Amino acid sequence: MSFSHNRRVGLAFPLHLxxxxxxxxxxxxxxxxxSGQSLKISSRDFVFTxxxxxxxxxxxxxxxxxxxxxxxxxxxxxxxEGVVVSSDPHIAMRIDKYQFxxxxxxxxxxxxxxxxxxxxxxxMVASAGQSSF
Numbered sequence: 001m002s003f004s005h006n007r008r009v010g011l012a013f014p015l016h017l018x019x020x021x022x023x024x025x026x027x028x029x030x031x032x033x034x035s036g037q038s039l040k041i042s043s044r045d046f047v048f049t050x051x052x053x054x055x056x057x058x059x060x061x062x063x064x065x066x067x068x069x070x071x072x073x074x075x076x077x078x079x080x081e082g083v084v085v086s087s088d089p090h091i092a093m094r095i096d097k098y099q100f101x102x103x104x105x106x107x108x109x110x111x112x113x114x115x116x117x118x119x120x121x122x123x124m125v126a127s128a129g130q131s132s133f
Contacts, residue, residue: 011042012040012041012045012047013040013041013042015040017038017067018036018038019037019062019065020033020034020035020036021062022034022061023058023059024060024081025059034052034054036048036049044094046062046080046092046093047090050091054084055087056083057083057084059081060080060084061081062093064077064079064080075103075104076101076103078100079100080093080098082094
């Protein structure tokens with residue numbers, strides 16, 4: 001099989017990564033992000049599962065947790081924008097735009113997680129000392 005034949009058919013690569021998505025058109029956006037898992041990606045199409053049903057015709061922004069670090073320390077997200085073309089049984093989206101964005105450093109993520117754990121633990125201790133009467 002030649003390269004030109006593969007190009008005509010379209011290559012899709014398996015891609016199993018966590019993602020979040022939101023509707024960006026019509027003008028009203030969802031309040032929460034919907035989580036999911038990527039399944040396949042090509043230069044034009046993206047297939048994924050979702051925690052909710054997303055009907056065809058919706059324009060989405062999808063944030064894929066990219067596994068490769070920039071400079072071995074900065075987390076990345078692949079951000080896709082496109083239209084849902086089918087949703088049975090998986091959601092298929094035509095990719096209209098894509099870009100990589102930074103998500104912060106691993107050090108910041110670790111510090112944030114330990115600060116959150118510390119605050120949560122303090123809040124639990126404080127609330128345990130209060131009476132509900």
